[in-house]
Amino acid sequence: MPRINSATELEELRKGILSKRDPNKPCIAICAGTGCLALGNDRVISAFEEEVKKQTLEAKVDIRATGCHGFCEKGPNIIIYPEEICYIEVTPEDVPEIVSQTVLGKEVIDRLIYTDPNTGEKAAHQSEIPFYKNQMRHLIGNNSKIDPKSIDEYLALGGYSALSKSLFEMSPEQVLEEIKKANLRGRGGGGFPAGLKWETARNAPGEEKYVIVNGHEGEPGAFMDRALFTGNPHSVLEGLIIGAYAIGSHQGFIYTRHDSPQLRNNIAVALTQAEEYGLLGENILGSGFNFNVEVHLDIGIFVSGESSALMRSIEGKNPEPRPKYIRTSVSGIWEKPSNLNNVETWANVPQIINRGSEWYTSIGTERSKGTKLISLSGNIVNTGVVEVPFGTTLREIVYDIGGGIPNGKKLKAVHFGGPMGGSIPESLLDTPLDFDELAKLGAPIGAGGMFVLDEDTNMVDVTRFFLNFLTNESCGKCVPCREGIRQMLKIVTNISEGKGREGDIELLEEISEVAGAASLCALGKTASDPLLSTLRYFRDEYEANIKEKKCRA
Amino acid sequence: MSEILLQIDGREVEARKGMTILEAAQSAGIFIPTLCHHEKLEAYGACRICTVEVEARGRKNLVAACVYPVEQNLVVRTRSEKIDRIRKMILELLLAHAPDAFALQDLAKEYGADKDRFEKEASFCIHCGLCVRYCAEVKKKNAVGFVDRGTRREISFIPEIASKECWNCKECFPLCPTEALQAAFVLTKALFSP
Amino acid sequence: MDNARIDRIIDKHQGEASSLIQVLLEIQSENHWLPKEALERVSEKLQVPLTRIRHIATFYKTFSLIPKGRHEIHVCTGSSCHVRGATRLLDTVQDLIGIRPGETSSDLRFSLETGNCLGCCALGPEIVVDGKHHSKIAPDNVEDVLKDYD
Structure with a gap:
């Protein structure tokens, strides 16, 4: 690689890279993200390599192992350029057919394209699949267009x-x-x-x-x-x-x-x-x-x-x-x-x-600009990585992009921000994605983990899950955090196992006030946020568990 | 040395740059309770019993007095309903581990803390780190340290070092606010160097 | 693990105390656990007190102060796997191999770990054995998966 010594040389290098590229040359972009690899996409990649070799197409077809495309739910994912045909749930056995029919024959293989489970509509191109089409993929969108191990491909995109x-x-x-x-x-x-x-x-x-x-x-x-x-x-x-x-x-x-x-x-x-x-x-x-x-x-x-x-x-x-x-x-x-x-x-x-x-600043809301990456997970049809402009409502994310709740269940809550975040109920689903709006509701965006919960979820159990997580993942240095979490977990566990007592809720609120005010770092200060948000919106579940001595664990 | 003027509990207090609120208060004879603080050791900020309220540039905040640096015109309150609530809760949380510790009992009286508020889980250690830090910072022997994390965090002697260094030192024993350190050390000795 | 190997790792990091965590990581990944002698050697060479090394070695989940089994089972207990039935899955694994998370079976066949969301939330609940993902797995199928690992 030559060293670049000026802005002009960089642009010349870029021109050189682009001039060697044929935009019409077929390229098979295979997702090698964590999810797709776990599903065996490494075998799909080798199958493509072998097939291309077998048909001596090395000079005519590019194979690109890329980063995550986002649609983890339907992995292993591949996209065939230049037409941008998306195939989902691809197996090594599909590979010869894809090379012959789609890459060379320019024909779409019906069984490998996305079918909307609600409408039955088929979508062959990325831009037609609801999961992708309702996003604004300024950051993550380039993942399928580059080989992360090639700086030249990044340079080619500017x-x-x-x-x-x-x-x-x-x-x-x-x-x-x-x-x-x-x-x-x-x-x-x-x-x-x-x-x-x-x-x-x-x-x-x-x-x-x-x-x-x-x-x-x-x-x-x-x-x-x-x-x-x-x-x-x-x-x-x-x-x-x-x-x-x-x-x-x-x-x-x-x-x-x-x-x-x-x-x-x-x-x-x-x-x-x-x-x-x-x-x-x-x-x-x-x-x-x-x-x-x-x-x-x-x-x-x-x-x-x-x-x-x-x-x-x-x-x-x-x-x-x-x-x-x-x-x-x-x-x-x-x-x-x-x-x-x-x-x-x-x-x-x-x-x-x-x-x-x-x-x-033309993208987003008044005080939250640009797009936001979201990890969509939990009781959701389309688990995956999503990028939307701020201002998109949670309902749009859950239903238009996420495809709704599986098994015909109803949505109960959306949880943001993991163990330091909070849950908001279905009734607030029209809230726009916005740092301040969501923080006001007690569910700050955090890093962008959006965890969807269906009607079968017991919110006391969700709170217990996060507190239990924190007992293992905090450092244990300061008292309000270490001891506060320990006691809150004990009380919440008792409540969820039907051993709750009158006064437990008030005690939880008292501990969380102290942990929130006096802890050393942000982890301790926000450790009780999932608890406070579920007490705010789902207090009846705690009360019912205590009164009816019900075990929901 | 630049002088800084601040107000603690309504009194004008003079302090030097780099001092903490705790040091400024102590120099003026104003008492702020501490459990993990020791003048010979680096400020640690772990027990949070020294939490006070500060007001600077129109904003009120709760901070740990042992680590918060003084500022010109800072307004500090060492007692309030909220501060007392925090201290009471911290004491109650710690008393579950060391119900008999004199240092805690004295403070418990002052703040009305109930030693039976939480179920006993007597580990005798309140993780103030005085022994660990004294051994590292003053004696430079590092015979005792913390292990693990979160709620499983505890102190632990390194037997090979302890058997060489500790018999003739034991300077950390009187620092322990729960008087339990000696027991911990003796136990370690018994287990590892019979 | 002999001192020469440890020294090689330390030398790679120019023997700087700030590389402590990186050095321990490399020893762990080569040796699969951190023997006491190795920690003592690191302490001596990097001039870092053993107390600090032990705190770090017990602070991180990746480090182990006891030998690990031949096969490492990881049950993801992240939030998404949790609502998709990770608890039942973990119970099944524990019953089958007779150890709890953080433990190693006495025949050194398996070590069991939980936690650490692996970012494969679409595949949950899942168990990972020696890096291989077994996704959307039902408790009834665990036995079948594990029998392939001697």
Whole structure:
């Protein structure tokens, strides 16, 4: 790989890559996301490779193992370009037929396309399948169009043009200003404006500053960051480098999970390729800007995703949160200013720089801009990774995209934000997806895990599930969190087993007030949120369990 | 050294930059209860019994006095209905583990904490970390540490180090607010170095 | 695991104390558990107190201070698998192999773990044996799956 030394050279390289490509050449994009791989898509990939070899089509057909397409429910998924024909639930046995009939013969195989279970309507193209067609896939949509291990494919889609624009046409202040104007809010949980965080780190005293990608994703039922980062690692990396330039940082960290080998691998390849092209390292694109990235692996207990805990872990210490009266953007890793954003936040940066804050703020609601990745799971027909503009109602997500509730059941509640989130009842389903609206209702978006519950669900049991999760996944350092969760779990367990007593609900409220007010970190402060939200909307279930001494476990 | 003026419980208090609220209060003779704090050790912020209310730039917050740095014009209240409720609950949660600890009983009286509020689960340890931190920070021996996480977290001696270092030291014993550390150590010795 | 192998891993990370977690991860992944002697060696070479190493080694679920079985069974108990019947699935696995999560059978055949949503919520409930996913599995079929692993 040649090193690129200027913006012009980057554009020449891009032109070179594009000129070698034939847009009409068939390409089989096979989803190699976590879900599809678990369903055996590696065998589908080898079957395609063998079949193409057998028919000596190597020069005429491309095979691309891609990141997650999103429609996990119907995996293994494949898309055949240029027609964008989607086949679902593909097996290795289907492969010869697909190559002969569809790739060469341009004919659609009826049995492999999506049929809407409600209308019986068939959909051969991605743009016709309700799951996809009702989304706005600015971030995740490129997953099926690139091989995550090939930087050239990212470049072909315009990759690193935002970095080049930042470095050569904008000052760090202008980049920062653009992100602020776009009102990009952190996608990791709090929804804190990224621009303000960047500014704090930029203005904090000290020469050495760090930028960090939080790719921990320890929340159960959340898998969208992994899907995006594994499937399009360069989009996150490009955002990180731009952020580093705006903040004045020369060292970045990628903090991610040890137990996702594919993700680790794709990140490692992306870093090597970016370095070889001179998009990372010393004198990036000949601009004089230096930036290096180190990968730090972790194994996901939930609290290690908390920003100060995560920074302790990068220092090689036990990931225990420390009191954040001085913000980590002022004093983080080794007491240096450290700006942490999650995977999805960073991935938003290149498109904001490329298309401008005005374009970005035209998407979404008044105070929540852009799109949001959602992991849709639970009692839902279409489990998968979804991307919608803010403002989409929860009803649209559940029914138009998610396909509704399986087995003809009714929806009871939607839970956001995992163990630190909350549940809202069916009656509030017309609420738009919005940081502040949902927080007001007691179900903050969190990282974007949307957990759908049907009418058979006992909400006391759901609360017990999350509290039980937290007893294992908190660090145990401070009293209100450790002891508060312990006692809340005991009481909720008793209630769900029919051993609840009068006064239990009031005691739960008292403990949660203290845990919420006095805990050391966000985990403890919000540990009782699932409990409080279910007490708010489903109090009758607790009361019934206590009064009727019913065991619903 | 720059002087900082703040107000604690209605009194003007002078403090130096870098001091915590707790240190400023102590220097002015204002009492804030603590369990995991020790002047020779780095601030830890784990027991949260020192929770106080601060008001800065028009915003009220509950913070741990032992780690919160003083600021000019900060207004601090060390007692209020809510603060007392928090302290009472923290004490009740801890008394389930160490019902006989004098340090807890004294405070329980002050805050009206009921030692039987929660079912006893006597581990005798309240995880203040004084022994662990003293051994690491002052003695630099690291004979005792924490293991595990969440509700399973506990202290644990490393027998090989303990059998060499602890007999002649034992300086952590009197620090223990539950007076149970000695028992823990003796037990460890009995199990590992008969 | 001999000291030479441990030293090689430590050297790869330039013997820096901040690489402690990475070093432990590599030992765990090569050796499948963290023997006491290995922790002592790491402590000595990285100049990190053993207390801190033991805290980290017991803090993370991936680390094991006891030998693991030949086959690692992971029952996903994430939220989605939970509402799809993971509890019954876990009970069945426990009954069949006679150990609880975090334990290893006395014949060293199986180790059992739970937790950690694996992000395959469309496939739940599922068990993963040595990295192989058995998705949408009914408790009645568990025995059949496990008999293939000696």
